[in-house]
Amino acid sequence: MGRSPCCEKAHTNRGAWSKEEDQKLISYIKTHGEGCWRSLPEAAGLLRCGKSCRLRWINYLRPDLKRGNFTVEEDELIIKLHDLLGNKWSVIAARLPGRTDNEIKNYWNTHIKRKLLGRGIDPHNHGPINHVTTLETHRAVVIQTMSKGAADDEDAAATEKGDRERDSALELDLNLSIGLPR
């Protein structure tokens, strides 16, 4: 048996947000601040799931959001950060003021991927594209990953500590790479 859902779907609105819903959410957060997302919908008079409210606020209603087209500088920074971090959209977003992880993720998938492919760069590993071997390499990686899965479970606990150490090292490396102070 899985976890219980975060909200009762039968009694919540889904899909696009209306102006009225946006206004309710904005005015509630302006008055009470960001708090318990689970109880917020009822308190704010919204028939929405808490997660949905959080997403709407973080990605579209927050007053500090930049919106509009990405600049060339932002493009290059995203590419650089993705090269260093991979699909860590929230970490990348943290380094782009006014941008959200969802926005960057969408922008990556719709624009930057194509841009890199146009330059002959593989968007996954940021290396040059080898048209002949790409498919074979991909297959090999999939097979390797699948057979490696079981062994990884056992190693997971052991690698967790290493991950944290690597993350902090990466943080230093990252700041140096994009020209920020440590």
Next chain:
DNA sequence: AAACATTGCAACCGCCTCTTG
């Protein structure tokens, strides 16, 4: 003008991590 294809992005889903009791 209509039908169809493609693109872009808002929103959802499910899993993982963190916090709390």
Next chain:
DNA sequence: ACAAGAGGCGGTTGCAATGTT
């Protein structure tokens, strides 16, 4: 130490807008 609940994240989907035939 453990379980449960809440928040956070990345992957994916659905659909409106736009472009093409």
